[in-house]
Amino acid sequence: MNIKIKNAYEKNLRNIDLDIPRNKFTVITGLSGSGKTTLLKDTLYLESQRQYLEAMNYQGTPKPKVDQIQNLSPAILIDQENRNDNPRSTLGTQTDLYTDLRMIFEKLHQRRCPNCQEIISASNAKEETEKIDGEYNVYMYCPHCHYRMEKLTRSHFSFNTTAGACPTCKGMGKTLVIKDSLYQKDQTILNGGIATWPKGYAEYQFKSYAALLKYLEISVPEDIPLKKFTSEQLDLLKYGIYSSEITKEQKEKLPTKVAEGKYEGIEPKIWQKIAEEKDIPKNLKPFIKEDTCVDCHGEKLNALSRLVTVCNQRLPEITKGDLNHVLNWVYEINENEQLKSFVEDYLLDIETKIKRISKLGLVYLSLDRQYSTLSGGEMQRIKLAAVLDSQMTELINAY
Known part of the structure; x- marks a missing residue:
């Protein structure tokens, strides 16, 4: 029995009739633009989904431009599209393996009591939930000295929450740094001293900068290169009204208009621009570099969250x-029946998913691998791993 396609005319298909054998690998090849993707994805896969959903009384899936397709089964689509370019998305978050790890760390983590300095385990500590300002807070008591402390929950082990993220890099593991090359120190401000300032904009900014210096009774460095600026003049050029060179008393009386000296500085304006666009603008990219966060050293979590352990391993060590x-x-936890009883479901999920991924030759990957850095083939195999152990039969797989 074959899958029978009658008169497919979706997009660039021209009245195609086709029989596709079931339970066999079928490869469809052809020139670019010949309709391969349209046939597989926009016709065969879409009609399979439509028929499946309508059989369960879910209406609304559009019918592709085809007269009829017979003998279909539910289909799985595995492609190289839908890349997740979010820098916070990792292999661990994309597969939910990191969620399992966070749950395990919530229930089993060990830490030092801040009062008596004894090692305590979340699995052995008495818990207490208290409602404060409409929100529930979970506390735990040290079994040695009975000191009450906030319990670390799953949120504390997420680098995407304020409770868990390193406050310096906001959970990115990296910080952005402005390169010295932004400042052309052999040039004046009006003659290309700031690499990203075109002439007209440089003139506008210089007037505001000069007005601030005059307000502060500091000499204006006209017609001299940046390398001859005093440290005070240079700091004010970089940071403007946010400069540490301005005293508290002076800040209280600063000008409120740009023309009068409300000069905001080069670097605060750059960070503001990046925050607004949620990306580094194209003209700034040559002058911005990423450095490993000096506080968390790339581990993304705050100090307490990244230091607690389960079976003598920290969460960042496991994900790296x-x-x-x-x-x-996981096997080490499984050997301890007491620990296993608290997190058995999460251990099983991790073991199952990793074995599926390993079957496809991806055991070399780490859970902290940024998802957008995976190759197209690696992404396809990750998607395929999710259905490898499915108990469903006669699925149509579209690659």
Whole structure:
């Protein structure tokens, strides 16, 4: 029995009739633009989904431009599209493996009591929930000295929450730094001293900068290169009204208009621009570099969250190791029946998913790998891993 397609005319297809054998690998090849994707994705896959959903009384899926397709089964689409370019998205977050890890750390983490300095385990500590200002807060008591402290929950182990993220890099693991090359120190401000300031804009900014200096009774460095600026003049050029060179008393009386000296500085304006656009503007990219965060050293979590352990391993250590490393850690927890009883479901989910991914030759990956850095083939195999152990049969797989 074949899948029978009658008169497919979606997009660039021209009245195609086709029989596709079931339970066999079928490869469709052809020139670019010949309709391969349209046939597989926009016709076969879409009609399969439509028929499946309508059989369960879910209406509304549009019918592709085809007279009829017979003998279809539910379909799975695995493609190289839908890349997640969010820098916060990792292999761990994309597969929900990181969620499992956060749950395990919530229930099993060990830490030092801030009062008596004894090692305590969340699994052995008495808990208490208290409602404060409409929100529920979870506390735990040290079994040694009975000191009450806030319990670390799953939110404390997420680098995407304020409770868990490193406050310096906001959970990115990296900080942006402005390169010295932004400042052409052999040039004056009006003659290209600031690499990203075109002439007209430089004139506008210089007037505001000069007005601020005059207000502060500091000499204006006209017609001299940046390398001859005093440290005071240079700091005010970079940071404007946010400069540490301005005293508290002076700040209280600063001008309120740009023309009068409300000069905001080069670097605060750059950070404001990046925050507004949620990206580095194209003209600024040559002058911005990423550095590993000096506080969390790239581990993304705050000091307490990244230091607690489960089976003598910290969460960042687990996510930086390859998938075999994660699996061995899971086996270690499984050997302890008491610990296993608290997190058995999460351990099973991690083991199942990693074994699926490993079957496809991706065991070398780490859970902190930024998802957007995976190749198209790696992404396809990650998607395929999700259906490898499915108990459903006769699925149509569209690649």
